[in-house]
Amino acid sequence: MNPWLTLIGAGLLEIGWPLGFKLAQQPAWRLPGLAFSVLSMALSGYLLFLAQRHIPLGTAYVVWTGIGAVGTFALGVLCFGEPLHPGRLLGAALILGGVITLKLSA
Numbered sequence: 001m002n003p004w005l006t007l008i009g010a011g012l013l014e015i016g017w018p019l020g021f022k023l024a025q026q027p028a029w030r031l032p033g034l035a036f037s038v039l040s041m042a043l044s045g046y047l048l049f050l051a052q053r054h055i056p057l058g059t060a061y062v063v064w065t066g067i068g069a070v071g072t073f074a075l076g077v078l079c080f081g082e083p084l085h086p087g088r089l090l091g092a093a094l095i096l097g098g099v100i101t102l103k104l105s106a
Contacts, residue, residue, distance in 0.1 A: 003054035004103075010047035011067025016040025018072045022080065044068075059102050066099035 017037040024033030044064075052060045073092045076082035 001050075003051045006047050007051035007055060007060055007063055008067065010044045010051060011064050012071065013040050013044035013047065014064060014068030015071040015075060016044070018068075019075060059105075062102050063099050066095050070096050070099075 017040040020033045020035070020037030020040060022033070023029040024031075024037065026033070048060060048064050051064075055063075070092050073088070077084045
């Protein structure tokens, strides 16, 4: 499998564990949310492990966390009504810019 696609998959799964924690705050979702978080963490970590066989450690880690951070930020804004102020948007854009720069430099 393509290591970059594996890393993107790991990053997308990285969004799952904070989502699971957020869902687990609702009593009816407590156990399913926590289970989703644990599963997302495990799968994300495993895919990161596989991607690091071919992608440098620093690059893989920054891309992985960047996808997770920006994806979780977007999910919070779009699905949970979190505020979208210019400063928060700039911060997410800077993270994304750093991830793209590292990818292009790899």
